[in-house]
Amino acid sequence: MTDLEVGSGSPQSQAEKSAVSFVEITDAHAGQRIDNFLITYLKGVPKSRVYRILRKGEVRVNKGRIKAEYRLCEGDLIRIPPIRVSEEKRPLGVSASLGKLIQASILFEDDRLLVVNKPSGLAVHGGSGISQGLIEVLRVMRPDARFLELVHRLDRDTSGCIMVAKKRSMLRFLHEQLRNGTIDKRYLALVAGRWPNRRKVVNAPLLKNTLQSGERMVHVSPEGKRSVTEFAVISRYQQATLVEAKPISGRTHQIRVHALHVGYPLLGDDKYGDQQACKLFKEKGLKRLFLHAASLKVPMPEEEKPLEVSAALSADLQSLLDSLVDESRC
Incomplete structure (x- = not known):
């Protein structure tokens, strides 16, 4: 039985991963390395397992074998083999007060970019004992957003303007501008x-x-x-x-x-x-x-x-x- 996922690129449930699945890449993931894509897509799967199925050729792109450093193109069709994953943790919710604060802090938004006036005390992302940062809050607030990624960082105690890309093409463009x-x-x-x-x-x-x-x-x-x-x-x-x-x-x-x-x-x-x-x-x-x-x-x-x-x-x-x-x- 084949599960056809067209253009979502979003993580599947444990039950869905019991069969071969296919994912068609959209602009949201074009340019991303296949290994990084799979690590996000196959939540709960150890990285060592992801690299093993790549080395063994169990992952195919457009019916061909690829290496871990292959960069995805819009329209690529990825075959992902059946794979057992650990039970995923339910994502944390966002309190009504925090959600209202972040919504009121949006300074600019179009279909490519968000600019937020980050409050002091809120980390830009979770980790190191912090369960939830700005990017995780935005992803919970925007469950239908196919792509949300930080363009740059601010220290936790620093407030002010921070950019969040809504498209991978915009993220690549802004990273180039930062380098230049x-x-x-x-x-x-x-x-x-x-x-x-x-x-x-x-x-x-x-x-x-x-x-x-x-x-x-x-x-x-x-x-x-x-x-x-x-x-x-x-x-x-x-x-x-x-x-x-x-x-x-x-x-x-x-x-x-x-x-x-x-x-x-x-x-x-x-x-x-x-x-x-x-x-x-x-x-x-x-x-x-x-x-x-x-x-x-x-x-x-x-x-x-x-x-x-x-x-x-x-x-x-x-x-x-x-x-x-x-x-x-x-």
Whole structure:
């Protein structure tokens, strides 16, 4: 008995996998490696088993054998052999309050792209003790969406603009733009001290390492990767400066470590911040990292003008700024 799955590319139930199945590839999965496709499609099947059926030729594309690195094309017909899988866990639900918050945080959407103003405290994806992140929430909220993938990352405590591709072709396009440096990303950060006007660029290589606890830490090192951030002063306050940061490269914790490197660590940063300054501003009402992805300027395929999206500061961060003495107005 043959189960014909046309164009879905979605995981099958355990019962359906007891027979040979066929999947026709649509644009949503075109360009993806066959091994990565099968790992997602055959949820519950160990990776070693997936690679075994590929090596043995039990998986066929257009009736022919393929290797694990084969990239799928729209219209490809995949034959998947009968395979036993473990019982899948039921996906977690999304609370009404979280669903309402995320829906209200959507800044832009068309048939190719979502841009969300991610709340601080929400990881972009699950893992490392986090059961559910932004991408998992969106997939639960959009059960009929054939493709939803993060284009880039934001730290859990960082708020602001994050892109989610709704088509694999869009994901490939945006990844190319990120590599070429044609996507303009601007952040707002509140740093301790008086940032000097002359300090406009920080060019310092960054090296990432993992501690025994599993925590990721980044520091400036000549052995690190080239990293550049442009900074501009927005407002000056007593004992703090609001700066705009434009990362030219895209390294982990780049803005936070570059600001620390030149002596003006971000406020509310419990990993790289100055403890005394963080304590002072916590008493003023700052309960989180003051780092916000404020805007994006993104080239769009087949369009003359780039997409421009901005995200306002959250109420708590704006309230903090309003409570501080703005020296530029004195």
